Amino acid sequence: MELLTNIALLLAGITILVWGANKFVDHASVLAKHLGVSDLVIGLTLIAFGTSAPEIFVGISAIFNESEDIALGTAIGSNISNIALIFGVSCLYFRESSKTQLWNLFPFALSILLLGLTLTDGSISINESVGFIGILMLFMYVLSKFEEVSETGTSEPSEFTKSLFLSLVGLVGLIAGSNISIIYAENTAIILGISELIIGLTIIALGTSLPELAATIVALGKGKHQMVVGNIIGSNVFNLVFVIPIIGFFGTIQLNSIVLERDFIVLSVLSAIFIALTYALAKLRFNRSAFIFAGIILIASYLLYIGLLAGVI
Template sequence: MIVDVVIFMIGLTVLSWSADRFVYGASALAGNLGISPMIIGLTIVAMGSSAPEIMVSFTASFSGNPDTAVGNAIGSNITNIALVLGVTALFKPMLVASSTLKREMPMLVAATLLGIYFLADQKLTRTEGIILLVGFFAAIFAVCWLSMHADKKDKLEQEISQELDLNVDTPKALFWLVVGMILLPLSAQYMVGSAVNIAKFFGMSDLVIGLTIIAIGTSLPELAASVASMRKGEDDMALGNIIGSNIFNILAVLAMPGLIAPGIIDANAAGRDSYAMLGLTLLLVLFSFNFRGQRRINRWQGGMLLALFVLYQIILIGW
């Protein structure tokens, strides 16, 4: 048991570090190829935030644990909104100024509803996995289109340009890109294997281990990135990381069990957990569009999200 916990922590650390190196190398390489910072920020950085979840979902599905993969997709979205956004807003109220982010909100809601629809019959088919993956590439295209047609004075573009380190020569960028691509799947494999052993020790289901330990673990980089962005006054970038990651979690992460291990899934994923994810997603949209005044996610709203996260964890443990 202790060995599995140590392996899990090491795997999680390497997973997070390799995802960061992947983003660093891919972003720098894209910058050297003349791709705009806005597109890099909304695609490569967002995909990099979801890279741990994608690798874990792929590994879990390939190992015959599709419920863990499904739980990781749903649990990561719940954690990103309720824990990451909740803690970040408690740290400092978030001003939602970017018009680009407001245009991404409908994409997030649509992706969430599509995922819930596919899970409603308590199974994931290979066809549904393909549709989700096609939706993933369509979302990338849509985000690129939004980036190219965004207002050059959009606050998000200014924040991304300031944050990204694109002054890296191509050989160095390629080196870190390859390092990230190698270590991501390796660390995910060890992390999933140890997590399954931990779950069996405590009598937890594959779904719950994906919803809790793995989801929280793979969302820690988003938490660190969001708090760091808020400390720099980059409110829109903090929120953009969460929105982009959640879109890709549904379309790419949830596609893995459908593509690799199609079949029956835990009924709780189709009911309890899907509706918790939908409810929190709608709260995120509601908080971001304050119709009575300035669009700001305040501390009391962050506290509410964090309380809902704690309540959800209690429900999972006692279910």
């Protein structure tokens, strides 16, 4: 009974977390439009940050609850699910080439490389944390350099005020949901006798990836393929450049070697595949059959990975 109660409260926390993220994304986008930010930049920044907000707030809450393994597992696990599951599903629905700016892949690749270096020495140093912040600054520079900015919007002051209020409501939901998720994820891990790292890599990672999945479904429905790719790139960058420095600056975690030997290798391979497919989507003649095949492989690899973590395979 205690286990079921903790699982129910964990799912409730994740639900509040995702609800808060959706509110934040929806109304922050209205604010950005009012300020004259283009759709593509909104996708790569506000929507990407908003859909990463659950992971970021989980990281902050985990630090305060001395559960850094959950924060690390959630950041890496979410990036794996973003590529293998969410981008894998997207590949099944692509109908044409995308005009995604490939310069955005550079900060994405750098964040993966720095993560590998960070995991190698078994700890997250201050210099490494600063390095991730540097990648964030580079990412924002690339956006400002290569993406267009639209004219200032003309929304009514009342609409602007309403969106500002509701985005703050969403932020409160993010904070509350992340705290509830961390507390009951830790309790569930203790009851089941499994590590907090596995909980972060599986249950919380998948739960906090739901905003990315929702944003992807909406973008695919509107035929905005570039927004799908942009959201995954931005979300994966934000997951690392925010969560890892939080752990480095405020945590005391000694990194588990299994993360480097297992999870980082999976993330690296998937990231290389994602970069190759994104390049093909932007520069090569579109081949629907090839992307359907790639999507099936990515989804199957995710199911295999989760099966291995759960001990089913």
